[in-house]
Amino acid sequence: MYEVMCRAVTAGGGRLVEPADAEGLVWADPAGVDSFPEVVADARNLEWIQLPYAGIEPFAHHLDDRWTWTCGKGVYAPAVAETTLGMILAGQKHLHGYSRATSWSGPVGRVLAGSRITVLGGGGITEHLLPLLAPFGCDVTVVRRQDEAFSGADRTITTGRLFEVLPRTDVLVVALALTAETTGIVGVAELAALPDHAWLVNVARGGHVVTEDLVEALRSDSLGGAALDVTDPEPLPDGHPLWSEPRCLITPHVANTPEMGLSLLEPFVAENVSRFCSGEVLLAPVDVALGY
Structure with a gap:
């Protein structure tokens, strides 16, 4: 997923930088939720966070209205x-x-x-x-x-x-x-x-x-x-x-497999990166109060 998300960022007109310099964060490690606080700790310029899946339960306790959140809602x-x-x-x-x-x-x-x-x-x-x-x-x-x-x-x-x-x-x-x-x-x-x-x-x-x-x-x-x-x-x-x-x-949670999903997620994230860079309305916003 990491390589796919890197391509999406550049395709959308963004640049890959360290978290400390980032205005937007595209999360590309679904299994690494525990590292989230450490990643954003020094991200003083962070405005927007893109999550990879439609279901955001693993991130629910990290939701914070200091940032704009989007997810993969509708992608899969x-x-x-x-x-x-x-x-x-x-x-x-x-x-x-x-x-x-x-x-x-x-x-x-x-x-x-x-x-x-x-x-x-x-x-x-x-x-x-x-x-x-x-x-x-x-x-x-x-x-x-x-x-x-x-x-x-x-x-x-x-x-x-x-x-x-x-x-x-x-x-x-x-x-x-x-x-x-x-x-x-x-x-x-x-x-x-x-x-x-x-x-x-x-x-x-x-x-x-x-x-x-x-x-x-x-x-x-x-x-x-x-x-x-x-x-x-x-x-x-x-x-x-x-x-x-x-x-x-x-079936073992395979209604959407990585093979199906990544090809759909890449252009979606690229579009959101482009919208963020242009100051446009982002796709699939997360309501922090509702938790989805």
Whole structure:
């Protein structure tokens, strides 16, 4: 990632300098969050910080309104939306079950066309997912903090009205930022409110779902199934009950891989560097107060 970000900085018209001389900081070491205080300690001219990912939880305790923050919000959304559609189809068509079978089995599955889809979150993933769902004629409800209409959705409601739509949801998609407010947003009550045939698809963060409650819902046949690109804990330990759950499809947080993401991130960062140098409005700002 470091070499890619260096290219992005120069492509955007910036110069690579030491932190002490920097006005902008492009963070290119996602695993090195602990070194952040040391890096910025002498950066007296620092104005702007660009983070590499859409999810900024590792940096949450470093957020400071002395600086303008931006992240990778929306950059990876096309890739994640594609995975989301794949997971929805896999669940509806029972592909996970057939792939595990060792003998011929009977017909299982549902039609996606006309299904009722509820999406938690009104960000980039949802923005790219809805056009992918459009050919199937699904009835889509977007649940977000504000009830401002979301383009492509049949209806948009606030989080406080979630239980109004859960009982008539065929697929519940989790695609929102992880904050203190959204941690555990899908737990025993939400899972119980879903129809027995409903599927849960989580492509956001594992912490959105109370894992123990999900395990129990699957064991008790009160949920059709779950497709998870993220888990809590993550990585999911060997021997965890979800691994052996026949109605659970798990991928190891690969809805967006480095191969997919870096080619998308490089021009995005270059554009933000160019905007910063020109004094223009930056892409994907982080709200320090909200934490995303």
